Amino acid sequence: MPDGLKAAARRSVMLVEDEVMIRMMVADMLEEIGYTVTAEAGDIDEAIRLVQVADFDIAILDVNVNGKVITPVAEAVQLRGLPFVFATGYGAQGLPEKFRDRPTIQKPFQIETLARTIESVLKGVAA
Template identity: 70%
Template structure:
């Protein structure tokens, strides 16, 4: 019998590549998080960022060729932590958010866990 884990929190996930979004959602669930909402397009992400309850977000920097900044602004205004996911390295982050945690794609489960823990710890300080 497997031991039941208490949920660690809920995540808002923005990623335009469906297969990557599914993979990250699986990784989050493996780490004990639930996915509160998912978006693959900027306008949908803005709407969900405004209306969905979540503990933190993971944001793809480039969503269908559009920069994620409008979504990050909504989440920042709600005082929720967020992590960027990018294939471009930290130089690919929007300039005003270069101090935020970033995952370099592709990433492993252990790296995701470490970035989430760091982001959540810094948000509670």
């Protein structure tokens, strides 16, 4: 298998977003930039279950999911030793305090910002 294809096959994303239209749009963006969305959730309980059973390289986590803070999901991803990026419209102040140092994408975001953020996080993990 050529290296490019092997790398693309490993690049999978878990996406947590409660607004269906936004989740579909972000999933389309991810696929357009070469990622496979292997798990999607629209609520905290489903997201926690998927973190435990899904195979993914990085998670994109909406900070506020149906009025609940994403902290339990972020903790579950962290326990698996996997990287994650927050997506928020609230700015850094809206992040769970213990995760304020984590990469964040400010909503609404452009596909270039999404690609750049994910690549830099995955490069940091591989280093």
